[in-house]
Amino acid sequence: MDMDIAPIDSSARVRAMTLGALKATDAMELAQMTIRVTNQMVDECIEKAQGNPLFLVQMLAHATDVDGLVPSSIQSLIQARFDRLAPQDKKILHAAAVLGQRFKMSAVTQIADLSVYDERPLQDSALKKPIDDGYLFAHALIRDAILRTILRKDLRALHLAAANWFEKRDVVLYAQHLSFAEDPRAANAFLAAARDARDGFKAEDALEFAQNGLSCDPEAETRGALLRVKGDVLRETGDSEKSIACFREAQKCAAHALDKCRSMIGIAAAMRILDRIDEAYTVLDEAQTIAEGGELLSELSNIHYLRGSLHFPRGALDDCHKEHSKSLEYAQRADLPERQALALSGLGDAAYARGRMFTAHKVIENCLQ
Numbered sequence: 346m347d348m349d350i351a352p353i354d355s356s357a358r359v360r361a362m363t364l365g366a367l368k369a370t371d372a373m374e375l376a377q378m379t380i381r382v383t384n385q386m387v388d389e390c391i392e393k394a395q396g397n398p399l400f401l402v403q404m405l406a407h408a409t410d411v412d413g414l415v416p417s418s419i420q421s422l423i424q425a426r427f428d429r430l431a432p433q434d435k436k437i438l439h440a441a442a443v444l445g446q447r448f449k450m451s452a453v454t455q456i457a458d459l460s461v462y463d464e465r466p467l468q469d470s471a472l473k474k475p476i477d478d479g480y481l482f483a484h485a486l487i488r489d490a491i492l493r494t495i496l497r498k499d500l501r502a503l504h505l506a507a508a509n510w511f512e513k514r515d516v517v518l519y520a521q522h523l524s525f526a527e528d529p530r531a532a533n534a535f536l537a538a539a540r541d542a543r544d545g546f547k548a549e550d551a552l553e554f555a556q557n558g559l560s561c562d563p564e565a566e567t568r569g570a571l572l573r574v575k576g577d578v579l580r581e582t583g584d585s586e587k588s589i590a591c592f593r594e595a596q597k598c599a600a601h602a603l604d605k606c607r608s609m610i611g612i613a614a615a616m617r618i619l620d621r622i623d624e625a626y627t628v629l630d631e632a633q634t635i636a637e638g639g640e641l642l643s644e645l646s647n648i649h650y651l652r653g654s655l656h657f658p659r660g661a662l663d664d665c666h667k668e669h670s671k672s673l674e675y676a677q678r679a680d681l682p683e684r685q686a687l688a689l690s691g692l693g694d695a696a697y698a699r700g701r702m703f704t705a706h707k708v709i710e711n712c713l714q
Contacts, residue, residue, distance in 0.1 A: 423490035426470065433459060434466050441473070441480070442491040443503040443522075449479035456506040501526045508534075516541055520554065524561060532563030532571070539574045551578045569598030569608065576611045585615040606635045606644050613651055622655050629655075642679035646672045646688065653691045657698070666695040686712050 427435065440457035441448045454462050467473060472487055473480045482488040495503065508522035520534035535558030542551035555575040559568065576591035592611035599605035609632040616625035629652050636644040653668030669691035676684035689712035696705035 420490050420493065423472075423487055424494060426472065427491060427494055430470070431466065433457075433462060434470075437462060437467065438472065438491050439495050439499070440503060440506070441482070442488050442495070443500070443507055446485055446488055447476065447479060447481050452507075452510055455510055456503060458506070517554070520557070524557065532558045532561040532567045534558075535561065536563075536567060536571050536574065539571065543574055543578055548578050548582050551575075565598040566600060566604065569595040569604050572598065573607060573611055576615070580611070580615045580618065585618045588615040602635050602639045603641060603644070606632050606639070606641055609635070610644060610647050610651065613648075617651060617655055620658075622659070625655055626652070642675045643681055643684060646675035646679065646681065646684045648672075649675065650684070650687050650691060653695070657691075657694060662695050662699050666692060666699075669695060 427438065430438070436457040436459065437453055440453045443456065444452060450462075450464065454460070471483060472491075473482055475481075482491075492500075504522045504526035505528060508519050508526060508528065511518040511522060516534070516538045520531060520538045523531035523534050535554045539551050539554035539558060542548075542554055552575060555571045555578070558571045559575075563571065572591045572595035576588045576595065579585070579591060580588035589612050592608045592615070595611070596605060596608035599608055609628050613625040613628040613632065616622070616628065629648050633645070633648050635641075636648060649668045649672035653665045653672060656662070656665035656668060669688050673685060673688035673692065676688050689708055693705050693709040693712055696702075696708055
């Protein structure tokens with residue numbers, strides 16, 4: 346087999362190799378090592394495989410099952426082998442193909458709704474091979490070919506079964522399979538995945554999951570929540586203008602005071618970064634009216650924290666201290682440690698800027714605690 350090795354940096358952990366087609370002599374050697382069939386059949390398989398080792402091995406295995414018939418394409422080859430399997434073996438392969446290139450039999454049998462299954466027929470099929478923690482399709486083309494044998498209705502049902510399997514195990518796979526199943530719960534599942542990624546500081550994943558959720562055509566409330574997650578991540582990654590656009594769109598989706606208030610807080614937070622301070626004050630004033638009307642303690646703590654942070658660069662240190670004190674009060678009433686820490690950080694900054702070093706030191710120690 347011809348092989349080109351790409352030059353790479355000496356510190357790299359992988360080496361890229363481009364594999365050429367098998368030479369005729371290599372193909373014959375592989376054929377003789379793989380299985381024994383007639384020389385005529387070997388020659389025909391080698392000719393049709395055109396140097397592709399996957400195609401060659403599968404055709405040789407197929408040739409032992411149906412003497413004299415060699416399919417001319419990988420799809421028809423896998424289809425022919427698949428058609429001769431027992432119904433429960435087909436169910437297993439369908440469930441495995443839905444899971445991906447790698448799969449565990451415990452998950453596959455659950456998704457296929459088989460409580461007892463004898464793995465031996467598939468062990469000899471050359472369609473899959475064992476790995477440390479489960480199984481692997483012998484080639485990605487095999488999995489693709491099997492997926493094409495599944496009717497659309499059955500495919501949705503399998504994805505739904507896979508989603509049920511992953512519901513308590515993996516929030517991302519749960520969301521993805523719900524999406525493939527065209528289930529209306531997919532948007533909320535992507536929302537949960539996006540929030541987890543955002544809270545874990547995985548910005549790219551959070552944006553991807555939020556966008557996936559938005560692509561599910563969610564209802565207004567869920568759409569607004571997805572836009573707020575997206576807005577949070579865009580702000581934290583330095584794209585404040587797009588963040589403001591997301592929060593404005595989320596504000597249009599808001600049917601409740603809480604959602605509207607949170608959207609406005611997001612707008613003000615991005616404006617603060619852009620030094621649009623006067624505009625941010627106006628937005629926060631309106632948000633505060635909504636929050637006070639609904640006794641939204643967490644939001645009130647956030648509003649006063651942001652207003653205090655707006656006062657700081659203008660040198661209004663007394664006002665800064667006053668706002669962060671209010672933020673701390675609301676955070677304590679709501680028993681929110683993270684918001685308390687933020688308020689204390691603002692109070693520490695205000696004390697330091699006013700030259701009150703001992704007070705600043707004490708407040709920052711409390712913040713760290």
